Amino acid sequence: MKLKELKITGSKEEVSQLPKGKLLINTVNAHSFNVAQKDELFADALTKGDVLIPDGASVVKVARWVGNPNPPKERVAGWDLFCIEMEKLAGKSGRPKVMFMGSSERVLGLIREKAAADYPNVEVATYSPPYKPEFTAEDNAEIVKAINMANPDLLWIGMTAPKQEKWAFAHWHELDIHCHCGTIGAVFDFYAGTAKRAPLWWQEHSLEWLYRLLLEPKRMWRRYLVGNTLFIGNILKEKYGW
DSSP, rough: GGGOOOOOOOOOHHHTTTOSEEEEEEEEEEHHHHHHHHHHHHHHHHHHHSSSEOOOOHHHHHTTTEEETTTSSSOOOOHHHHHHHHHHHHHHSOOOOEEEEOHHHHHHHHHHHHHHHHHHEEEEEEOOOSSSSOOOHHHHHHHHHHHHHHSSSSSESSOOOOOOHHHHHHHGGGOOSSEEEOTTTTHHHHHHSSOOOOOOOHHTTTOOOHHHHHSSHHHHHHIIIHHHHHHHHHHHHHTOOO
């Protein structure tokens, strides 16, 4: 996967104007870009989905440099996507439905409570899949059935990358839905309050990754210290053909 070849929806305004209908929306950042270099299915999920947004300041900064013909104008985080889509949904008449598929029952319970207060006219459906590295055929069938039965007007999938993107891409044709579907991972925890997002100053100065590293150094050091170095190497390789 090459950054210069990615078709990226590169601004919050563009995201807010996405057409109605069944759209699979994924995000790309330095970490996911690195993983996609060695995971062909993940690369397919990112490049063959309907919409790809730049959830990483590094992607925004280097896309033009490597020759992307339509580089993103700004970072559009998974959180931004979530807020834009939820506000659009809440503005619909009647009682539209959002579904959260992923995470634990505890986190989903907190999401239901918060969404009831933030979006009182929106019905919330949830599904917590089995906690295991890989799902069985039976697990997948149950997840697909739950989503189709819920028939949401907006679907969120949160199982961490690359699992969530690969699952959505692999089962997209089985999902009998007619709405936007976003793979947003950590946003489930941010919205539930079980994880803390970086304050605005850190976000505005492209330091959200550093905030997460300082908050959880044991869990995040490899992703950011090793991963950021690897990202630079991958970009130089793409730029100069090394």
